[in-house]
Amino acid sequence: MKKIATALVLSTLLTAGAFAASPADVEKRIRSLYPATTIHAVRAAPVKGFYEVVMGKNVAYTDENGRYMVFGHLFDMQEQVDLTAGVIEEFSKVDVARLPVRDALKKIKGKGERVLYVFSDPDCPYCKKLEGELAKIDNVTIYTFPMPLAALHPDAARKSRLMWCAKDQVKAWDEFMSSGKLPQGSDSCDNPVERNVALAQSLGINGTPTIIFANGKLAPGALPAVEIERRLSEKAATSAVVVTSTEKE
Known part of the structure; x- marks a missing residue:
């Protein structure tokens, strides 16, 4: 059941990706939906139609509506690179x-x-x-x-x-x-x-x-x-x- 639910969320996000909005618009929408959440950044993800949302110490991927989010690591299998790890590293820097x-x-x-x-x-x-x-x-x-x-x-x-x-x-x-x-x-x-x-x-x-x-x-x-x-x-x-x-x- 969990796998089916995840597949449905991904399918929804991919379908919505055909009508992409700007990262600034998506960030504004997400901030209005989740005012209690600390949002560090919202930007276009490496996958077309997805947006990368950095919140607290977590990274999520969503569509332009921001209702559904997938938490986890995004991998470039061709290059064998963990793309999410680099984002976490970037926003976890210590002064x-x-x-x-x-x-x-x-x-x-x-x-x-x-x-x-x-x-x-x-x-x-x-x-x-x-x-x-x-x-x-x-x-x-x-x-x-x-x-x-x-x-x-x-x-x-x-x-x-x-x-x-x-x-x-x-x-x-x-x-x-x-x-x-x-x-x-x-x-x-x-x-x-x-x-x-x-x-x-x-x-x-x-x-x-x-x-x-x-x-x-x-x-x-x-x-x-x-x-x-x-x-x-x-x-x-x-x-x-x-x-x-x-x-x-």
């Missing part, structure tokens, strides 16, 4: 100037001219994998925000606090992520662990590891070093979609 780097572990490699921001859980296996990839990259400053996923790793918050309270925070983090060795001492110092969890939620980050590049683009998962290097080098081009792994609550 890195507003990130509270005082709440992150700061590691400078080489001259540290390039910058990465990483949200990481010490008990997340993919985060440990990412650390191995980051070790291959030079001339970078890495700000690591400890972000324990309590539902998956009940002890991660305590470990995050222990490493933050260590005399040498970066050394403590590196040693634990590479060998599992925790520093001795107390975890009761003033720490940003809870603030980092709240920050991640406000940015729409719900999995670890997640990298934020200097251009504000988010990249979830343990990206390989070669891909991180490519993205560090790019100026403003849209990144290719790379399938990686993250842990989510």
